[in-house]
Amino acid sequence: MKSGAPGERTESRPYRQGVGAVVFESSGRVLVARRIDAPDEAWQLPQGGIDEGEDPRAAIARELVEEIGTDKFEIIAESAHWLSYDLPEDIAERVWKGRFRGQRQKWFALRFTGVDSDIALGAAPHPEFSDWKWVAIETLPETIVAFKREVYERLVTEFRPLAESIRASVRGES
16 A cells, blocks of 8 residues: 555554744734634644745745734744644544644744734635634643644743743833
């Protein structure tokens, strides 16, 4: 059986290459959104695939415009490592035509430079999200589906100092 073929054991399939965004607003909270195709499931951070030959920084810029409808942000940090998660077997059979076991992602911390009304979830031809909100970074692991929880825990550990720094600057503690 060809590698990545539907019906193949998940662990023998490759990871899909992707990017993810931890978008901070001016008081240090982060943007999470609810998927249109899973309205009863958890909230998640914006994320998406890297196109063939695309640089991860270009991919995150494209994904944010596609997913949240704005380019009003600046990259302030990137994860030290690529982070991976495996999809549950039943989901792996359905998404990405069953070719991948999960995703391997480079994550970016971004400062949102716009105002809330700049976020336009319906701007893309095929919107992925139905709603969005700002949350404390520490709550991320409890907002996400179980199979992505470890990635979110690592993001909190790595990017919490940024949230604390932003909060301190708002309080004038720079």
